[in-house]
Amino acid sequence: MKNINTQVCPVALSGSLDNRIRRWLQNPRKILGPYVKEGMTVLDVGCGPGFFTIEMAMMVSKSGRVIVADMQEGMLRKVKEKIAGTELEKRVLLHKCEEDKIGVTLPVDFVLLFYMVHEVPDKQHFFKELQSILKPKGQILIVEPPVHVSKSAFEETVRIAEDAGFTVVERPKVFFSRGVVLKKG
Numbered sequence: 001m002k003n004i005n006t007q008v009c010p011v012a013l014s015g016s017l018d019n020r021i022r023r024w025l026q027n028p029r030k031i032l033g034p035y036v037k038e039g040m041t042v043l044d045v046g047c048g049p050g051f052f053t054i055e056m057a058m059m060v061s062k063s064g065r066v067i068v069a070d071m072q073e074g075m076l077r078k079v080k081e082k083i084a085g086t087e088l089e090k091r092v093l094l095h096k097c098e099e100d101k102i103g104v105t106l107p108v109d110f111v112l113l114f115y116m117v118h119e120v121p122d123k124q125h126f127f128k129e130l131q132s133i134l135k136p137k138g139q140i141l142i143v144e145p146p147v148h149v150s151k152s153a154f155e156e157t158v159r160i161a162e163d164a165g166f167t168v169v170e171r172p173k174v175f176f177s178r179g180v181v182l183k184k185g
């Protein structure tokens, strides 16, 4: 039997990830504005209850796509409920990941990894897989919480991503977080 990864945020706590206070402190449009553009195909891995997904779907507009991926069915169900009956349904693709495989085959322009990389057990494999999913000029935004992820642990993640072939583009400031943007190559 597979061990349960105790680091993973449970669905029961998803309410703490989607509320007005967070929207004010970590405004999705402000954070994602420099990277997510109309017509893009973007991927939100570890989407949780979809705090960033909804805004991303609006930002890519009708001609774009958002692939929302999570290893917990319960999180994907929350996103599904949020977009049910809205025009966003047509541009949001729900995808169930495995803990050790993202499994997305559609090439993407941008990947969001918000407060999730520290929950991934095999980061080397994770970033190698992302290399194959990203389009040639694609970018990744990694944001991690400083309580769970020390400065040195964050730098170790950046090093692993660099070993997988990514290059640091910038270090954006995100409220109460550590952040980095990486590009392919």
Ligand SMILES: C[S@@+](CC[C@H](N)C(=O)[O-])C[C@H]1O[C@@H](n2cnc3c(N)ncnc32)[C@H](O)[C@@H]1O
Pocket: 008, 009, 017, 018, 045, 046, 047, 048, 049, 050, 051, 052, 069, 070, 071, 072, 075, 097, 098, 099, 100, 113, 114, 115, 116, 119, 120, 121
């Ligand atoms: C702390 S939540 C963050 C959710 C969302 N990104 C946000 O900022 O609101 C982390 C999410 O990552 C998911 N997750 C953890 N490890 C994962 C993996 N290896 N593959 C896919 N999803 C994963 C968890 O199920 C959980 O929904």
